[in-house]
Amino acid sequence: MKQTIKILIIDKEEIILKSVKKALKNNDHTDFVITTCKSALEGLKIIRTDKFDISLIDPILPGMNGNELIRRIRNIYPALPIIIMSGYSTIRLDQLNSVAEQNESFKPISDILKKPFTTEEIKSVIKKALENYSISN
């Protein structure tokens, strides 16, 4: 039986959203149900109403600071596995992670996926995050 995984992708670039959809289609073991949005506010709205198994977020979004977005998502959905996507160097991502780690109510970010990524890489990161999530629950 195929697994169904609901993924929320938040990224301001259309090409990323398109690419992720392309990369995650035609999977043998899992069906990914992908929801995409381009802004932080939209993402928060969707999270409040829908349930997701995992989320891929590029925190550099218009209108809201990345740390702020993650904090708000955690307020709504504390356990949601979050993977950060970023085209910037790792330094900025490290800063992001350290903020998350400082606050104990946050679950740390599950993983960081550096852009550009291959189909293989994104699948592997998602798989690992879901495995860790199911282990800890």
Next chain:
Amino acid sequence: MIKLRLLEKLKYISISSRISILLGIIILITMGVFSAFSLIKQKDASIDAISHNADQLSKTTEKILRFSMLKNRRAELSMAVRNIVGKEGIMSVRILNHKGIIKFSSNPSEVNKHISQTSQEGIETVQFCESCHKNKYNKLEYDLKNFTQNRIIRKDNLIYNWQPIYNARSCYTEACHSSFEETAARKTNILKDNETYLPVHDSSQTILGFIDIEVSTKRINANLAKTRTQLILFTVIFALIASIVTYFSTKYLIGKPIKNLVEGTKRVAEGNFKDEIPPGKAELKLLAESFNKMQKQLLTTQTQLIESEKLASVGKLADEIANEINNPLTGIIIHSENLIAESNLDKNMISDFETIKLEALKIRESIRNILSFTGGNKPEFKVTFIGDIINHTISIVKKFSNFQNIKIISEIPKSLPNVVIDPTLIEQVFLNLLLIPSESMQAGGILDILVNYSPVNKEIEIVFSDTGKGIPENILKKIFNPINIADLENFEKTGISLAVCKDIIKMHNGTIKINNTGSGTVVTITLPV
């Protein structure tokens, strides 16, 4: 209002002025005290001399007049007494009898008056008599001990001195009337035949009378006053000259260098540390040198700050550029991968898509390499195999245009121990040490990297040698100095200077040296194990 302004002005009295004023005051005080002291001494000495002279004078006068007194030549005595006056500052001469009655005087009106009735101010009879007779006029009690001292009384302009006329045999045996007078007296029947003149003095008297002299000290006093004035004038002039000389010399030695220093600090406060201050003298020269060194340090720090800021902004820019590329690149990779996975494409098409994917991945690799050089601010030390860093650096640079004709050789012993370094920073250094010589080796050449381990010194040595033009001696001396602000425009394209390389190596407790060989340049880096 004026007082306030004056007070404010007082605060700004320069060091030279203060020192010279102080010196002037010190000179005035010390010389003043010294002069006063010596003037007093001089006066005392002069008065003593005069007193002594007066003493001698009255003794001498008494001896001279004795003969006339013996012969009772009264007219002669009167004349003599009157004539003595006027010479040597002698104001008056008197001959008194023991009871104090003036018998002969240079002032005729005084004759037969008691001494206390004369116009001598301040000389009381008491002083006169009491010098011998302790108990007033009691002949039996007299104190001869103080006799000498009290014979001389000093007033402002006068020295008053009297001498006793002692009784001698000749005094009471000589006839007071001369034989001539006696004969004349008999002839005129004043003297009867059986009568003789009795001598005026008898043997019972010890002291027949006194001779006193008044000596004026006006001339001496005038001389002393003149000397005093001269000394004062001299002191003041000397103090003034000394002050002025001190003022100008301290201004030259201290004032001006300090002023330069003050101006220098003002300039530094305003942000200008290029102008050196001129050296002063002695310790102030050292101060000026230290100050100039400090300025150079500030300049260095400033340029280093600017350099690192520039680096930071270059880093930020690179980050942004990379990000701009990374999103579309994701699209290219994923989509070409997707096409490759499509089963019903022919082999050639798949091959082409694979080429697209491969090249896109190469772009990704290049971008990640560039970004790694503009890495974070804090060094993160990790245990690293230096060979990995070197090989990674080589793999990047060999694609660069400069390196197309350059052969890179590396010799890395496999048994090399690991070092604790920040790999990002060290890779920056190595990259620079390859890029810099490549600029002048575009026609071709060899870059050799030799690594070896010295167990004795517990350090790894990395030697970069090139076959380039070599570096001129005068540049070689300053090669690790930070770039001047003026040179920042002509910044090397490599992005960091050798000064920063040196700093990075220093941070790792290592050393870096550059030398010319006959055929190029050699850079030697050591890192502790």
